[in-house]
Amino acid sequence: MTTFDSLWSDILDVGQHPATRGYRRYAWSDADLTLREWFTGCATSRGMDVEEDRNGNIWAWWMPPGWIGDPRDAFVTGSHLDSVPDGGAFDGPLGVVSAFAAVDLLRERGVVPSIPVAVVAFSDEEGARFGVACVGSQLTTGALDADRARGLRDIDGISLAEAMTRAGRRPEDLGVDERLQERVGVYVELHVEQGRGLDLVDRPIAVASSIWPHGRWEFTFRGEANHAGATRLVDRHDPMLAFASSVHSARSCAASHGAVATFGKVLVSPNGANAIPSEIRAWLDARAADEATLTALVDQIGRQATAHAAVDGIGLEIEAESITPIVEFPEAPRARVQRALAELGDIPVLPTQAGHDAGILSAVLPTAMLFVRNPTGVSHSPEEYAEMDDCHRGAQALATVMTDWVTR
Amino acid sequence: MTTFDSLWSDILDVGQHPATRGYRRYAWSDADLTLREWFTGCATSRGMDVEEDRNGNIWAWWMPPGWIGDPRDAFVTGSHLDSVPDGGAFDGPLGVVSAFAAVDLLRERGVVPSIPVAVVAFSDEEGARFGVACVGSQLTTGALDADRARGLRDIDGISLAEAMTRAGRRPEDLGVDERLQERVGVYVELHVEQGRGLDLVDRPIAVASSIWPHGRWEFTFRGEANHAGATRLVDRHDPMLAFASSVHSARSCAASHGAVATFGKVLVSPNGANAIPSEIRAWLDARAADEATLTALVDQIGRQATAHAAVDGIGLEIEAESITPIVEFPEAPRARVQRALAELGDIPVLPTQAGHDAGILSAVLPTAMLFVRNPTGVSHSPEEYAEMDDCHRGAQALATVMTDWVTR
Numbered sequence: 055m056t057t058f059d060s061l062w063s064d065i066l067d068v069g070q071h072p073a074t075r076g077y078r079r080y081a082w083s084d085a086d087l088t089l090r091e092w093f094t095g096c097a098t099s100r101g102m103d104v105e106e107d108r109n110g111n112i113w114a115w116w117m118p119p120g121w122i123g124d125p126r127d128a129f130v131t132g133s134h135l136d137s138v139p140d141g142g143a144f145d146g147p148l149g150v151v152s153a154f155a156a157v158d159l160l161r162e163r164g165v166v167p168s169i170p171v172a173v174v175a176f177s178d179e180e181g182a183r184f185g186v187a188c189v190g191s192q193l194t195t196g197a198l199d200a201d202r203a204r205g206l207r208d209i210d211g212i213s214l215a216e217a218m219t220r221a222g223r224r225p226e227d228l229g230v231d232e233r234l235q236e237r238v239g240v241y242v243e244l245h246v247e248q249g250r251g252l253d254l255v256d257r258p259i260a261v262a263s264s265i266w267p268h269g270r271w272e273f274t275f276r277g278e279a280n281h282a283g284a285t286r287l288v289d290r291h292d293p294m295l296a297f298a299s300s301v302h303s304a305r306s307c308a309a310s311h312g313a314v315a316t317f318g319k320v321l322v323s324p325n326g327a328n329a330i331p332s333e334i335r336a337w338l339d340a341r342a343a344d345e346a347t348l349t350a351l352v353d354q355i356g357r358q359a360t361a362h363a364a365v366d367g368i369g370l371e372i373e374a375e376s377i378t379p380i381v382e383f384p385e386a387p388r389a390r391v392q393r394a395l396a397e398l399g400d401i402p403v404l405p406t407q408a409g410h411d412a413g414i415l416s417a418v419l420p421t422a423m424l425f426v427r428n429p430t431g432v433s434h435s436p437e438e439y440a441e442m443d444d445c446h447r448g449a450q451a452l453a454t455v456m457t458d459w460v461t462r
Numbered sequence: 463m464t465t466f467d468s469l470w471s472d473i474l475d476v477g478q479h480p481a482t483r484g485y486r487r488y489a490w491s492d493a494d495l496t497l498r499e500w501f502t503g504c505a506t507s508r509g510m511d512v513e514e515d516r517n518g519n520i521w522a523w524w525m526p527p528g529w530i531g532d533p534r535d536a537f538v539t540g541s542h543l544d545s546v547p548d549g550g551a552f553d554g555p556l557g558v559v560s561a562f563a564a565v566d567l568l569r570e571r572g573v574v575p576s577i578p579v580a581v582v583a584f585s586d587e588e589g590a591r592f593g594v595a596c597v598g599s600q601l602t603t604g605a606l607d608a609d610r611a612r613g614l615r616d617i618d619g620i621s622l623a624e625a626m627t628r629a630g631r632r633p634e635d636l637g638v639d640e641r642l643q644e645r646v647g648v649y650v651e652l653h654v655e656q657g658r659g660l661d662l663v664d665r666p667i668a669v670a671s672s673i674w675p676h677g678r679w680e681f682t683f684r685g686e687a688n689h690a691g692a693t694r695l696v697d698r699h700d701p702m703l704a705f706a707s708s709v710h711s712a713r714s715c716a717a718s719h720g721a722v723a724t725f726g727k728v729l730v731s732p733n734g735a736n737a738i739p740s741e742i743r744a745w746l747d748a749r750a751a752d753e754a755t756l757t758a759l760v761d762q763i764g765r766q767a768t769a770h771a772a773v774d775g776i777g778l779e780i781e782a783e784s785i786t787p788i789v790e791f792p793e794a795p796r797a798r799v800q801r802a803l804a805e806l807g808d809i810p811v812l813p814t815q816a817g818h819d820a821g822i823l824s825a826v827l828p829t830a831m832l833f834v835r836n837p838t839g840v841s842h843s844p845e846e847y848a849e850m851d852d853c854h855r856g857a858q859a860l861a862t863v864m865t866d867w868v869t870r
Contacts (some may be wrong), residue, residue, distance in 0.1 A: 058683040076732060121844035129798055139732035140687065140740070182734055216499035229862065248692035270735050279843035280486075280547065281746040282724035283676055284656035284817035287717055289839065294725055297712060298706035311696055317661055319735040320728060324484060326590055327678050327745040327783075328816075329842040332548070337735040339690040350500060357741075375735075407691035408736075434737040435687035 058155040058449050059442070065092055069137065076140025076436035080208075081178035081189065082110075082217040089135040089147075093175050093238035097155050102173070108227040109193040109284045110177035110218065116157060118167050127239035128170035129459045131452060134179035134190075136410060138281040141180070142255075142438020143221060144246035144445075148426065150175050152244045159453035167460035169239065178409040183217075185270070185337075191411040193228055196420050200228040209321075235419050240387050240459065243412040244424040244452050246440050251404040251433035258444045259451050260402040261391050262383050262423035265413040267339035267348045268375035273300065273317075273359060276369035279324060279332035291367045293334045294322075299362035304338060304355050311351045313342035314328050314407060337375070341407045345380055386432065387422040394458035395451055408433070424451060466563040466857050472527035473500055473555060474567040477545065478759040483547025484797075484844035488616075489517075489597065497555075501583050501626065504562050510581070516635040517601040518585035518837035524565060526575050535647035536578035539860060542587035542593045542598075542819060549588070550846020552654035552853075558583050560652045560857040564632035565594035566870065567861035568868075575868035576646065581785045584819040591616045591625075593678070593745075596783045599819040601734050603826050608636040617729075619803040643827050644834070648795050648867065652818040652832040652860050654848050658839035659812040667859050668810040669799050670791050673821040675756045678784035680723075681708065681767060684777035687732060687740035701742045703851065704729075704770040712746060719759045721750035722815060745783070753788055789821035795830040800868035803859055816841070832859060 069077050069085025079085040091113060095112030097104045105113045110229035115125060133149025153173040160167070177190030184206035204215035204225050254258050275293035303316050308315035319337040330331035339357065341349040356372050363370040392401050404425060412421045426448035432438050477485050477493025487493040498520060505512045505522030513521045523533060541557025561581040568575070569789035585598030592614035600606035612623035612633050623633035660668050685701035708723050714722035729744040746763065750756035764780050771778040800809050814832060820829045838844050 060870035074731075094717050134767055138510050138734040138737050141732075141737075163788075174505075179738065180734075180736070185735065187736070246691045249694070264690065279838070279845070280654045280839075281816055282726050283674065283722060283749045283817070284841060285722070285839065287655070287713070287722060289658075292724070294709050294728075298709035301702050301706035305695070314691060314693070314695060316700070316736075316738055318690050318730070318737045320702075320730045320734075321480075322726070322728045324549075324586075325729075326546040326548075327593070327844065328588070328595070328724075328747050329546050329549070329726045330724055331726055332843065339736050341691045392777075407690060408689070411815075431688075431693065432686070433689035434694060435740065437687070 058151060058446055061096065061154055066143060066229050067087060071140060072434055074140045077137040077143060078139060079135060079137040080183040081136050082221045083458070087221055088137055093135065093150065100157060107194065107231055108229060109116055109190045109231065110223060111190040112175050112193060114173045116171040118169060121170065125170035125172065126239045128172050128237055129456055130172040130174055130231070130238050130241045131244065131456065132174035132177045133243050133245055136178055136180050136182065138180045138182045138434045140436055141228050141434050142436060143437050144440050145433055146179060148445060148448070149244040150438070153397055155449040156456050157454035159450065160457055164462060166179055169371040169460050171456065179411055187247045187409055187418040188411055188414045190393045191283050191414040193367055194231040194234055195414055197228040197414055197417065203228055238419050240420045241412055241415050242391065242422045242424065242452070242455060243410060244426065244448055245410060246433065247425040247428040247440065248406065248408045248433035250428065252425065252427035253429050253431065254400060255402055257402050258427045258447045259395070259398060259426040260404045262425060263381060263389050263403045264405045265381040266341045266343055266344045266405065266407045267378060267380040267408060268339070268407070268409055269348070270375040271338045271340070271352060272373045272375050273336045273338060274362060274371045275334040277330070277332060280326045280330040284331060289328070290330055292330045292413050293368045294331055295366050296359065296362040296368045296370070297334045297336055300355070300359040303358035303362070305349055307358070308340070311342060311347050313340065313347060313351050313429060315340040315351060315355060333386065336374065378409055378413065383416060383418050384420055387420045390458070391422050391455050393423070398451065424448065465566040466559060466854055469504065469559040469562055473497060474551060479548060482548045482844055483599055485551060486547060487543040487545040487862055490629045494544055495629060496708050501543065501558065502592060505581070508565060514737070515602065515639055516637060516641065517598045518631060519598040519602060520583050522581040524575065524579040524623070526577060529578065533578035533580065533645045536580050536645055537647045537864060538580040538582055539644050539652065539864065540582035540653050540801045541653055542584045544586055544588050545587045545841045546673055547588045549842050550595045550838060550844060552846050552848050553656070553841055554587060556654050556848070556853060556856070557652040560860050564861035564864050567858065568865055573869060576870060577868050579864065579868055580767040584752060587819055592622050595817055596819055599822040602639040603822055604638040605825065608752040611636055627859055631709040636809050646827050646829065648828045650799065650830045650832065650860070650863060651818060651821055652834065652856055653818060654748065654841065654846065655812065655833040656816045656841035658836065660833060660835035661760050661837050661839065666802070666835045666855045667806060667808050668812045668813055669796055670833060671811045672791060672813045673789040673817060674749045674813065674815045675753045675786060675788040676753055676815070676817055677745070677756070678783040679746045680781045680783050681744045681746060682779045683771060685703065685738070685740060686772070688738045690736045690738055693738060698738055699775045701776045702739045703738055703774050704767065704863040705742045705744055707770035708763070708767040712763050715759055715766065716748070717760045719750060719755050721755060723759060723763060724750040739755040742860050757843055786817055786821065789824050791824060791830055798866070799832070799863050801831050802863045806859065823863045832856065
């Protein structure tokens with residue numbers, strides 16, 4: 055697997071923070087642009103045509119010999135290249151590197167595709183910069199409105215439209231890709247597992263059954279800034295207390311629903327050591343096995359937070375930033391993947407609590423996912439890890455699936 | 463009071479954030495440098511000699527006619543020009559503006575001083591940027607070690623030494639001002655009140671009795687970053703929970719000690735909506751009427767936070783960033799101020815929970831403070847406010863005190 059290894063090592067230092075060792079590959083940042091150039095280089099060195107669509111997703115095409123006209127019913131595989139703040143090396147890039155490595159494996163074996171093949175890197179999957187996840191795939195399928203996307207702002211107040219313009223792109227072009235369903239026959243995304251499901255059963259590869267419904271809600275607690283020394287406790291409207299209570303509400307409500315809920319992002323204003331905060335913005339990430347449970351969970355957390363805020367005379371606004379319904383991956387492509395990989399025995403079928411572009415695309419076309427074992431289950435962290443042997447197995451499996459699909 | 467009004471309006475827009483309307487006048491920032499230029503302009507237009515001492519404190523001297531040699535036993539008044547994040551217009555600048563306005567009033571009245579007079583602006587009183595308050599006055603009196611000061615770092619990792627160098631200053635010169643006690647006979651600082659003491663008794667001006675002992679402690683909660691969706695609740699080491707519990711511990715411990723304690727500054731890493739935090743740094747500001755109570759309070763909060771952290775397998779480090787002992791303002795200068803202001807009736811004598819340069823200086827020379835009524839008690843906030851009539855009364859009172867002191 056020398057191809058995999060060299061592709062992998064090419065990008066290991068891109069966007070890596072020297073102190074945390076975590077990756078900061080935010081949409082349309084310098085690191086993202088460097089990865090896009092790397093993607094283009096990988097494609098052109100393989101004689102694949104590169105196309106960046108209206109939403110910033112990049113496609114590298116391997117067309118069957120003698121194919122005339124636009125791609126149709128292609129086998130598409132890939133993932134994304136952006137990261138969460140201080141994320142790991144695998145979440146996203148593993149799928150893109152494995153896709154190029156699989157193409158190389160087919161060529162080494164002399165496989166000639168009878169249908170178009172594409173490697174894709176979807177834009178801004180994590181939503182780390184502009185707050186909405188899967189921006190590229192959501193725009194392309196119409197799940198995200200182009201005007202809303204253009205107006206999303208990062209922490210410095212820069213809009214997505216401005217960030218794209220600075221990167222030399224045309225935000226006015228954002229919108230649904232009408233060609234998508236005709237061009238893509240199936241999308242198979244390979245991804246590092248983000249839990250310990252495979253580790254617990256001691257297997258290297260799984261296929262996905264479903265993605266839990268999930269979403270992000272922004273909680274804004276509004277109090278009154280004041281002097282931390284000179285303001286009596288009884289005179290305070292300190293939003294930190296209601297926020298702190300809400301952190302515990304989220305945990306206990308999630309536990310009672312068999313779900314997960316997390317406040318992982320918090321912005322305090324003015325954030326001075328000797329000032330009572332005026333405002334706290336905190337993002338709730340919540341996920342559950344089904345949509346009714348998710349709704350009940352978030353409603354309950356919201357009611358409890360509202361009660362906490364009322365105690366201290368704090369204003370509270372709760373805004374749904376994004377809500378992704380449950381994704382049940384379709385039976386037919388999953389069964390075909392499993393049949394193609396029969397040599398590996400019964401492939402475990404696992405749900406995932408993490409969102410993916412494959413989940414977004416599944417609303418409009420056939421999709422499937424492969425997971426590669428994560429021995430610690432840690433993800434969205436510099437500690438995220440997979441054994442190189444398992445990564446090689448993943449790329450081999452993807453090549454096997456690709457061969458099955460493109461030679462019929 | 464046209465002099466006061468024009469001085470006041472000169473700087474009203476310096477460092478004011480257009481959205482929050484709060485002031486961001488951090489030490490050695492562009493806003494701070496603009497205010498220093500304004501101070502120099504005020505002094506030179508009044509024929510006062512300007513001197514920036516080795517610690518960045520700026521002094522404007524009004525010498526008696528025929529005075530030869532260095533200043534000695536001067537009447538010094540002033541305050542500071544920097545702010546907390548999104549602070550108000552009054553905390554600091556009111557004392558400097560009132561000092562220049564008082565000089566003008568004496569001159570209008572033909573008062574000729576028999577001892578030197580100085581207006582001073584102490585550097586970096588709030589400690590908003592480098593985490594330690596009263597840096598200028600602490601260095602000058604020897605309360606803060608020069609090496610430690612030089613190594614203090616702001617949120618971007620820039621050291622105080624680097625910030626001073628960029629501002630064209632010489633951080634290698636920082637240190638005790640050996641001339642201070644000989645040169646300064648008394649320091650009288652006028653300041654907006656930061657509570658409602660004067661409002662509650664319906665009076666415009668007070669003198670200070672004492673400053674509560676107070677300090678800042680940095681709490682670092684260390685957990686394990688992980689995926690907010692894919693990590694089971696039982697597998698988490700989320701430092702947000704222990705932090706949230708500690709917020710409530712701080713409030714309830716403060717209440718039981720008749721003190722105040724606040725977590726107003728919080729930094730979450732990596733601060734991604736779909737990532738369990740790896741680390742939370744939170745600053746505790748705590749103040750109490752006496753030092754034994756303060757120590758007991760912070761010990762209790764620390765013990766409770768440690769217990770909260772243990773529950774979730776979270777590491778906790780607590781570091782004292784600065785601790786300021788109680789300041790009891792000396793009887794003699796306070797009595798003299800009260801006598802000089804006898805025309806205003808019995809002046810209320812109030813303690814304050816806020817730290818001030820006058821408190822630092824009181825360790826080595828006679829000091830007193832005047833407070834100007836704050837009708838809402840709000841401070842360290844864009845809503846901080848004082849009536850202009852009261853500000854004029856403050857400057858008049860300062861001029862009366864100055865006249866009494868410099869004409870004997």
